[in-house]
Amino acid sequence: MPANPTPLNAPTAEDFRAWHRVQCAALAHDRPGEPVPSQAALTARLTTAGAGSRMVLWLVRGPGEEAVATATLRLFEDPGRSHLAEVDVTVHPAHRRLGTGSRLLSTLTEAAAGAGCRSMVAEVMAGTPGEGFLATREFVPVLRLTWQLLTLEEVPDRIRKLPDVAHHGYRLAFWEGEVPGHLADSFARAHASMADMPTGDMDTGELDWDPERVRQAARVVAARGERLLTVAALSEADHSVAGFTELVLPADRSPRAQQYGTAVLPVHRGHGLGLWVKSEMLRRVRDHFPSITHIQTDNADDNRHMLAVNTALGFRPLRRTVEYQLRLAEG
Known part of the structure; x- marks a missing residue:
């Protein structure tokens, strides 16, 4: 034993x-x-x-x-x-x-x-014995996730052309690593806008996004030897971040990159900015990081909008997982 x-x-x-x-x-x-x-x-x-x-x-x-x-x-x-x-x-x-x-x-x-x-979360593959293992120990399913995989060679032609499509009132920006100083405040606000994304019944707590927080997150990626890429849509009215998408390149030369956050501020939604920034990211990866052949992402099943965006980009289902949560006794 x-x-x-x-x-x-x-x-x-x-x-x-x-x-x-x-x-x-x-x-x-x-x-x-x-x-x-x-x-x-x-x-x-x-x-x-x-x-x-x-x-x-x-x-x-x-x-x-x-x-x-x-x-x-x-x-x-x-x-x-x-x-x-x-x-x-x-x-x-x-x-x-x-x-x-x-x-x-x-x-x-x-x-x-x-x-x-007071709360503990564990993730298991959907439909496996892991679900029963947690359920019999008083864990409750609170969020179902769909993991998707994109093969860069199979990106649809119309998506390849999207970065060249003008979006009136906006322009694209790109950086690697920490956010440039003049964009830090609005980038933090854009991160904070992810608070309204679907999270099922999971207790996610409250996270205060400020410029130091987004810089700290970038430093963690760098400390692991990975590379954090960001594409943002900037409002031409005030040069602030209206939306963004992040991608992390692996440190071990793996051909599979990991999609991180994607968000558009509520006031800028409805202009196709999410699809625009993500298509520009795909173009940059294809052009500048040829060793990357696949991109992996995950989304809550309730997040139908982002799942539809990913499907339009060419992502296909890879696997499904379930987040289980256990309420611990109050201290």
Whole structure:
């Protein structure tokens, strides 16, 4: 039987190699055909938490010291989200249904409650035993997501031409990394406008987007060795950000990039800016980053507008996942 789960307070290089082996085995079993992250990329993500959060890690080994499971607990530190936690438990396929996942989840639940959290979220593949595993432990499904994949060679011709279509009163801008200083305030406001995107019944807390917050988010991406690209539509009336889209290029030379946020301020909606900025991003990736062949994204099933935009761009369904939430006892 595996040892009792204990946090990795000072993970070693061998711990990260073992972690990578568990992840590779699980991905190959659960999502065959999809690329697996390199060990360097995985280590960077485990050691560089997202902006306004910190990570606690668990690595479970069996009697022969082989790694059999991993777990992460992400604790948020922003005032409006300090009551939230995200968990991820992965058990090696050869060691499932032996109680390891249950013990790990119980350990993480206790750790989250001990940190003062009132709500804990976990994501699982739709239609898999993971749903039943969480449901029998009082987790409730709160958000269904559709993951989509775009093959850049298959972008429709009409989309390829969209960046050249004039949008009266707006112009396109591009930058890599941190937002330019003169756009920081309006870019933060554009990020804040994502607060009205559909999130089902999930408790997402409140996030205060300001210029320092958007810069911090860009620094996290850079610290992982990844590259953050942004295309924005600027209002010609006041030169502010009216809408934007972000894309992250992998650090490990993987051909698959990850779509990050896309938003248009309410006052500027209805002009096709979302499709415009995203089509310009696709053109830039094709022209300047030829090693990228695919782009992955995910959206809430309730976000029909963005799903329609992605379908028009050429994205196709890849997989579906479900966010489950557990309400922890009040402290």
